[in-house]
Every structure is written in C-alpha cells, then in structure tokens.
Amino acid sequence: MKLSVFALAPLAALAISSVRGGPVEVASLSTVLADVAREVGGDRVAVVEIVKPGTDPHLYEPTPGDIKRISGASLVLASGLGFEGYLDKLKSSVGKGPIFLVAGEAISPLMVNEQDAHDTGDGHDHGHSHGPGGKYPDPHWWHSIKNVQAVTRQVRDALVAADPDGRTTYDQNARAFDERLAALAKWVRLQVAAVPKNRRVLVTSHDALGYFARDYGFEIHPVQGISTSDQPSSQKVRALIEDIKGQGVKAIFAENIENPKVLEQITKETGAKPGGILYADGLGTGPAGTYEGMMRHNVSAIVKSLQ
Amino acid sequence: MRGAPILRLVLMAIALALAGIPVWLLTRPTPEVVAPLPAAPESSARWVEVEMTSSAPGTLSLSALGKALLTSPAGATSARERVWIGRESDLVASATWPVADTPHALRVVLREDGRVTRDATFWGAGSVEDVVP
Numbered sequence: 001m002k003l004s005v006f007a008l009a010p011l012a013a014l015a016i017s018s019v020r021g022g023p024v025e026v027a028s029l030s031t032v033l034a035d036v037a038r039e040v041g042g043d044r045v046a047v048v049e050i051v052k053p054g055t056d057p058h059l060y061e062p063t064p065g066d067i068k069r070i071s072g073a074s075l076v077l078a079s080g081l082g083f084e085g086y087l088d089k090l091k092s093s094v095g096k097g098p099i100f101l102v103a104g105e106a107i108s109p110l111m112v113n114e115q116d117a118h119d120t121g122d123g124h125d126h127g128h129s130h131g132p133g134g135k136y137p138d139p140h141w142w143h144s145i146k147n148v149q150a151v152t153r154q155v156r157d158a159l160v161a162a163d164p165d166g167r168t169t170y171d172q173n174a175r176a177f178d179e180r181l182a183a184l185a186k187w188v189r190l191q192v193a194a195v196p197k198n199r200r201v202l203v204t205s206h207d208a209l210g211y212f213a214r215d216y217g218f219e220i221h222p223v224q225g226i227s228t229s230d231q232p233s234s235q236k237v238r239a240l241i242e243d244i245k246g247q248g249v250k251a252i253f254a255e256n257i258e259n260p261k262v263l264e265q266i267t268k269e270t271g272a273k274p275g276g277i278l279y280a281d282g283l284g285t286g287p288a289g290t291y292e293g294m295m296r297h298n299v300s301a302i303v304k305s306l307q
Numbered sequence: 308m309r310g311a312p313i314l315r316l317v318l319m320a321i322a323l324a325l326a327g328i329p330v331w332l333l334t335r336p337t338p339e340v341v342a343p344l345p346a347a348p349e350s351s352a353r354w355v356e357v358e359m360t361s362s363a364p365g366t367l368s369l370s371a372l373g374k375a376l377l378t379s380p381a382g383a384t385s386a387r388e389r390v391w392i393g394r395e396s397d398l399v400a401s402a403t404w405p406v407a408d409t410p411h412a413l414r415v416v417l418r419e420d421g422r423v424t425r426d427a428t429f430w431g432a433g434s435v436e437d438v439v440p
C-alpha cells in the first residue's frame with residue numbers, strides 16, 4: 001500500500017489549513033471519493049463535487065469555473081489509473097496550492113487487455129497509461145469494497161495531514177466507515193451466494209465492473225470497452241449476441257449514464273431480459289447517492305435478475 | 308444345350324439369383340444399431356464431508372442456494388454430515404447462539420476423499436452467517 005506522492009506534502013497542507021481555521025475544503029473529481037471524504041471528514045470538511053452524480057466522468061473536462069474551485073481547495077481527490085485523462089493538465093493549471101490525492105495509486109490495479117477496450121478503431125486516447133504486453137489498469141477500482149477500504153485509510157491520512165487537530169475525528173470516522181464497508185462486503189457475499197456460479201454472467205454497457213467480477217466470480221461481457229467513449233463495432237455486437245445466446249445469459253444491464261440503444265437491440269435479438277440499471281462510473285442520486293447505497297442497488301439488481 | 312434357349316435362360320436366371328444373394332445380404336434392411344449415448348458429463352456435484360464446530364452451544368447450519376444441507380439440533384457444539392454439494396453453488400454457514408453478549412466462533416471444515424478442501428472460522432455475537440470461502 002503506497003501513499004500518493006501528492007499526499008506526502010503535509011507541511012504545505014498544515015500551513016494552509018491552520019491559517020484557514022474553517023472546514024478543510026476538499027474538491028472531488030469522483031462522486032465515490034466525495035462520499036468517502038464526507039464519511040471520514042464529517043463536519044470538519046466541506047466537500048465540493050466537481051464531477052456530479054449522473055455526469056459521465058469519462059467524458060468530463062474541467063471548465064474554467066471548475067479549475068477556480070479546485071484551486072481554492074486544500075485537497076483534491078482523483079480516482080487515478082487514467083480515469084481522469086485531464087489530470088496532468090489540471091495539476092499544472094491549478095499550480096501548487098491544493099494537494100492531489102490520487103486514490104488509484106493506493107491499490108493493486110486489475111490489468112485489462114488492450115483488445116478488451118480498443119477493438120473499435122476509434123481515437124484510442126482515453127487517458128489511461130498502457131502497461132507491458134498491451135495491458136493497462138482498470139480505473140473502476142471502487143467496485144471492489146476492499147479497494148474502497150484502502151482508499152478510506154488514504155483519505156484519512158490526507159485529511160490528518162491537512163488538519164492535524166482533527167486526527168481523532170478522522171480516525172474514529174474512518175474506523176466506523178471501514179466497519180460498515182466490511183458489513184457491506186459480507187452482505188454482498190451473501191446476496192451473490194443466491195446466484196448459481198454458472199449464471200454469474202454480466203452483460204453491461206461498458207467494461208466497468210471488472211473488480212466486482214473478480215471479487216464475486218462473475219464473467220463480464222461489455223458492449224463497449226473500458227471507457228464509455230469506446231463505441232462497439234457491428235462485428236463485436238454480432239459476436240456478443242452469439243455469446244449471449246450460446247451461454248443462455250438471463251439478463252442484460254444498462255447504466256445510468258449510457259444511451260441504452262445498442263443494449264436494447266441486443267436484448268431484443270437474444271431474448272435476454274433487461275436486468276435494470278447499474279451505477280458503474282460513480283454514484284447516482286437518491287438511495288444510490290452514497291457508496292453503500294450504490295453497491296446495494298447494483299447487487300440487488302444483479303441478483304434479482306440472475307437468480 | 309447350345310440349342311436350348313429356354314434352358315439357357317433358366318441357367319442365366321439361376322446364376323443371377325446366386326450372384327444376387329451376397330448383394331441382398333449386404334443391402335437388406337437390418338434393425339438400426341443404436342449408438343450408445345455419449346458418456347454423461349462429469350457430475351458437477353460431489354460428496355463432501357462437512358464438519359461444523361462451535362465454541363458455544365447453538366444451532367449450526369450449512370446451506371447452498373437457499374437449500375439446507377445440514378442443520379444441527381439446538382444446543383449443539385458440533386455437527387457432522389456427508390452431503391451432496393453442487394460445484395455451482397456457494398456454501399453459506401450460519402450459527403445462532405442463545406447468549407449474545409460475547410462473541411462465539413463457528414468453524415467449518417470440508418473434506419473430499421479425506422482431504423481438507425476448505426477450513427474457515429467465523430465470529431459473531433448472537434448469530435453469524437457468511438459464505439464459506
């Protein structure tokens with residue numbers, strides 16, 4: 001577990017926070033990280049959601065107004081692993097003011113095959129870093145609860161560095177949230193246990209649930225690649241339809257921020273039923289407006305459809 | 308004989324009939340030989356020896372896909388049974404204890420052909436339920 005180098009600049013943060021005296025201002029480029037910051041920070045932080053629920057973070061680009069708000073924050077939370085393709089430019093734009101905590105640097109990423117995401121012949125520039133053998137990290141780390149527990153500790157440490165007086169609060173809040181996450185993980189295990197292993201096949205809009213699939217033994221058939229900007233070729237859609245028919249897949253899942261047109265076509269041609277909407281790239285609204293709520297929503301929809 | 312066309316015809320008919328016998332034997336309809344059914348795929352289920360041990364008297368159970376595989380009587384500290392388990396299902400172990408103020412442990416050991424394949428311990432106060440990893 002390594003802490004982001006950007007989080008290891010506590011002296012500057014200490015100076016800033018002690019002078020300000022008010023709540024620690026946290027700007028989040030991820031709805032999931034915003035929720036973690038609220039859980040850990042409690043009343044001692046003011047979280048500004050730069051990327052809001054329902055926005056497609058793959059397509060988001062910071063506006064001048066966003067850059068201004070980020071510049072005024074003490075701590076900026078980013079998912080990392082290439083999820084925010086604009087991150088390097090953003091860091092240069094906001095200067096040395098805020099500390100950037102890049103959460104993906106604290107986890108062991110799931111490596112994805114190049115082919116899985118880029119068989120569409122599009123622009124091939126989604127901001128992710130390519131690794132050896134044509135593999136690169138899947139940036140949707142929050143679909144593994146263990147990763148969120150690791151990131152919670154990382155956020156706690158960053159907040160303690162920014163606001164040492166709040167150490168006790170951050171420690172207590174982080175511990176309480178960690179316990180709830182452990183209970184959530186157990187709940188997910190028990191829910192998924194109701195689905196026979198040979199039915200654990202997820203056909204989704206884009207390839208965002210890899211960590212969930214790894215943790216709970218699912219097979220993923222995404223229509224798009226790792227990014228929502230990857231458009232499927234007609235050849236891929238045809239092959240997917242054959243796969244779905246061959247495996248007798250029961251349900252196909254849409255996402256809250258996707259155009260479900262292709263999925264509707266696949267559903268019609270395969271006879272699989274629509275499995276409901278999943279929150280893949282971040283939090284939703286209402287009950288899915290928290291990390292726990294989002295996970296419960298997704299798991300309930302999946303289990304109900306595949307049982 | 309050379310001048311007896313009728314006899315020649317009869318002999319020719321006999322020769323053709325004799326030659327036709329092997330053809331008939333080879334081509335006569337015979338009862339269809341039914342090919343044996345292909346061997347059934349290896350069963351996705353197997354016999355497993357389940358041993359559940361509790362640190363305090365309680366009710367211990369193991370289930371798969373909502374179906375109970377083993378349930379001990381109340382007040383048991385152990386339960387053991389040979390159960391038929393499908394490979395396509397997760398196993399859920401649970402225990403309930405009448406005393407809820409202290410944590411108790413439930414250990415689940417699975418053996419196949421005498422070899423331990425899974426060994427997990429769960430802790431809970433009052434009750435515990437979890438998937439056997």
